[in-house]
Amino acid sequence: MTELDIKQQNAQALAAGYHKPFRTVEVVSIVSFWAIIVGVAVKASAFRHSHPAVLIAALVAGLFMADFVGGFVHWMGDTWGSTEMPILGKALIRPFREHHVDEQAMVRHDYIETNGANCMISVPVVGAALFIPLNIDGWIAPALFAMVSIGSMVLWVMMTNQIHKWSHLGEARTPGWLKLLQRMHLVLPPDHHQIHHTAPFDTYYCITTGWLNWPLAKIGFYRRMERLVSAVTGLIPRRDDIGLEAALKIAPGQPPQAAPSRGPQ
Ligand SMILES: [Zn+2]
Ligand SMILES: [Zn+2]
8 A cells, every 4th residue: 555645734823823803703603503593492392292203303303414414514624625715714624624633622622613613604504494484284394394403403513513522532531421422422432533533534524423424434425526526626635634645646536556544643
């Protein structure tokens, strides 16, 4: 196997890209998010006696959707774009790069830095769900399922960074109740997540429960998506994350002798 010459970015420069004005946007996003989620919960609770099975099914479906959506967004953030892009580069892509260079940086982040960006992307989605009409005859159950499953999904998407952060706390700092949840695989287990942190960081992107990691890897989901995006845009996956040379060696469709070494970095 050919050793990969992985070139990541400077950890301090990446950390310094977190700007104060963005923090204000994050605070507004977090407050808006919780206000809307409470609105969805209140609206849904009116159906707890008439449609309990729909509510339970929607809550569970939301958990699966969150694992997929969180993984998909993580794959996009890890694979495409650059920290040099205007606005998106600093706000959304920089944290992905920083996390591969310095896994422990997120453990030092406070609640706002950990959850602000996720709230920002969740607010329009859960805001739209709040306005799904629940009074159209014959459509109450599907409309309720749509609203609650979206609400549950964004709630878990919002929790994803927190759960992800927990997986990096380390044995000594992880409380007993959390270790139990991780062992039961109800939240992302640390050893399972370390598969993603093995260079070249190209698999196991789901970081809520991690339930979908194995099936998505088995069907080659992300490599298929990368082939498609590259064919349409000409972009090279992971170029900004691991450097052009390594990215080219492992880009889907490259000769098999360029397969990556998965030794620790
Ligand atoms: Zn990653
Ligand atoms: Zn991680």
